[in-house]
Amino acid sequence: MKKKIVILTGAGISAESGLSTFRDSGGLWEGHNVMDVASPEGWSRDKKLVLDFYNQRRRQLKNAKPNDAHLALVDLEKKYDVTIVTQNVDDLHERAGSSNIIHLHGELNKARSTEDENLIYDLDGSDITVDCRCEKGSQLRPHIVWFGEMVPMMDEAIRHSLSADIFIVIGTSLVVYPAASLLEFVKDESPKYLIDPNKPENYFHYSNLTFIQEKATTGTKELVKKLIKQP
Numbered sequence: 169m170k171k172k173i174v175i176l177t178g179a180g181i182s183a184e185s186g187l188s189t190f191r192d193s194g195g196l197w198e199g200h201n202v203m204d205v206a207s208p209e210g211w212s213r214d215k216k217l218v219l220d221f222y223n224q225r226r227r228q229l230k231n232a233k234p235n236d237a238h239l240a241l242v243d244l245e246k247k248y249d250v251t252i253v254t255q256n257v258d259d260l261h262e263r264a265g266s267s268n269i270i271h272l273h274g275e276l277n278k279a280r281s282t283e284d285e286n287l288i289y290d291l292d293g294s295d296i297t298v299d300c301r302c303e304k305g306s307q308l309r310p311h312i313v314w315f316g317e318m319v320p321m322m323d324e325a326i327r328h329s330l331s332a333d334i335f336i337v338i339g340t341s342l343v344v345y346p347a348a349s350l351l352e353f354v355k356d357e358s359p360k361y362l363i364d365p366n367k368p369e370n371y372f373h374y375s376n377l378t379f380i381q382e383k384a385t386t387g388t389k390e391l392v393k394k395l396i397k398q399p
Contacts (some may be wrong), residue, residue: 174325
């Protein structure tokens with residue numbers, strides 16, 4: 169039976185494909201205060217602003233391509249049972265060819281009903297406007313987990329982390345909760361790897377953790393080669 173690898177990815181892996189994040193610029197995301205475009209309060213205040221913002225992000229994503237880190241993770245599936253838990257809302261892991269992906273913070277290419285959160289629609293790159301309605305007649309919103317909202321996929325991510333034989337963190341500072349807590353559910357004896365150009369202050373609290381101080385593309389390629397060579 170294949171060993172199980174669980175990989176937590178964050179903004180650092182998408183940044184190398186040209187997708188910017190609000191954490192790079194002091195709480196601003198593409199020039200917007202993040203609470204204006206990523207909170208229920210911002211949505212209530214100005215729906216058109218929020219919809220326009222994500223429509224622009226969707227168009228930006230069309231022009232982005234998976235990078236060497238995304239592609240390297242696909243290679244791991246030849247030898248391991250791989251589950252990717254991502255904090256990113258883009259589809260670069262899917263486009264690279266990874267099979268099992270859990271989106272903790274939602275998906276940019278989907279919309280959902282404001283009345284029934286189980287009504288989720290593929291956008292196929294289309295915009296959402298203030299006239300877009302679900303089949304029950306309520307306004308469609310971005311399928312994004314905003315600040316202050318529950319993270320519905322967290323339980324599934326925890327379940328996978330509990331059974332991980334190897335756990336890898338790529339491109340996240342381990343300050344965004346609840347995602348950062350996943351390491352706490354990994355078995356002590358399971359090897360853990362953290363790939364990031366900046367060393368998080370709290371990384372040393374975890375047993376069997378190896379820190380790789382590299383950007384996502386470089387560090388991921390190096391680690392994947394090492395893991396594929398292991399007996």
